[in-house]
Amino acid sequence: QVKLVESGGGVVQPGKSLRLSCAASGFTFSNTGMHWVRQAPGKGLEWVAVISFNGGHKVYADSVKGRFTMSRDTSNNTLYLQMNSLRAEDTAVYYCAKNDDVRDGLIDYWGQGTLVTVSS
Amino acid sequence: AIQLTQSPSSLSASVGDRVTITCRASQGVSSALAWYQQKPGKAPELLIYDVFNLKSGVPSRFSGYMSGTDFTLAISSLQPEDFATYYCQHFTIYPLTFGQGTRLEIK
Numbered sequence: 015q016v017k018l019v020e021s022g023g024g025v026v027q028p029g030k031s032l033r034l035s036c037a038a039s040g041f042t043f044s045n046t047g048m049h050w051v052r053q054a055p056g057k058g059l060e061w062v063a064v065i066s067f068n069g070g071h072k073v074y075a076d077s078v079k080g081r082f083t084m085s086r087d088t089s090n091n092t093l094y095l096q097m098n099s100l101r102a103e104d105t106a107v108y109y110c111a112k113n114d115d116v117r118d119g120l121i122d123y124w125g126q127g128t129l130v131t132v133s134s
Numbered sequence: 135a136i137q138l139t140q141s142p143s144s145l146s147a148s149v150g151d152r153v154t155i156t157c158r159a160s161q162g163v164s165s166a167l168a169w170y171q172q173k174p175g176k177a178p179e180l181l182i183y184d185v186f187n188l189k190s191g192v193p194s195r196f197s198g199y200m201s202g203t204d205f206t207l208a209i210s211s212l213q214p215e216d217f218a219t220y221y222c223q224h225f226t227i228y229p230l231t232f233g234q235g236t237r238l239e240i241k
Contacts, residue, residue: 049230059170059178059221061230073228109177117183119225120168124177 016040016123018110023128026100036093036110036125043091044068047113049121050084050095052106060106063095064113078104100132136160138222140233146241152210155236157222159203166226169198169207172235173218181220182207214240 022034038048050062063074063084072084083096093110107127114120137160147153157167165185170178180189182198185205195210209216217240222233 058235059172059223059232061232064228064230075229114183117166117225119166119228119230120180120183121170121223122180122183122189124179126177 016112018112018123018125020108020110020125020128023108023130025131025133027134028101028132030100031096031098032100032130034095034097034108034110034128034130036095038091038093038110038112041112043086044088046115047118048084048086048093049111049113050093051109051111051121051124052104053109053127054103054106057106062108064119065093097130100130102132104130105132106130135229136163136224136226136231138224138231138233140220140222140236142236143234144237144239146239147212148241149212149214151212152208153212153238154209155207155220155222155238157205157207157233159205159224162203163224163226165200166224167198167200167205168223168225169196170221170223170232171216171218172221178221209238212238 017039019037026032049064065084081099085094109127110125111121112123114122139158169182172178185200186198197208219235219237
């Protein structure tokens with residue numbers, strides 16, 4: 015079965031950096047696009063970024079463009095999100111999510127999320 | 135970016151009721167529309183994709199349909215486990231966007 019396990023969240027000061035990881039299993043990671051989606055406390059879902067199956071194509075939300083970088087390591091089935099110049103408004107639970115095998119942009123599985131708190 | 139507006143924002147209903155949630159797109163999204171269910175403290179789960187296709191394992195009391203740029207999630211005969219927040223999402227083009235959510239509460 016598909017399993018996505020995020021890690022790396024925590025409390026960080028504004029302007030600092032943090033790297034999230036997502037360990038994937040139960041599907042062919044090297045053939046699948048992946049997403050990050052976040053949810054601020056008590057708020058709705060906000061799509062953050064997507065990376066293609068081979069890492070050759072990435073798209074970011076305007077709110078994180080130039081500050082966040084998504085990458086993947088097929089050798090250990092891990093997805094990453096490098097977050098730089100963090101702001102208070104980046105405080106959220108960050109979900110790693112799997113793209114559907116056929117439909118680009120359709121998210122069919124989600125991890126349990128990791129909380130990032132940006133605060134001084 | 136395509137905006138998705140859900141209505142209502144919250145809804146109170148009883149076990150056994152039929153409810154509908156609407157999602158209106160700011161422009162055409164063809165049939166690239168999905169619905170997710172999220173329970174408190176949990177990750178969202180995919181319910182419906184391509185407007186009306188149920189993900190495997192989703193009960194048949196859930197259904198989806200569209201009329202132009204208006205999309206509807208219907209739940210017939212509410213069960214206790216259905217009380218949750220529901221989100222629509224388009225996957226026509228990037229950036230992906232979600233509706234603001236509809237919280238379904240027990241009356």
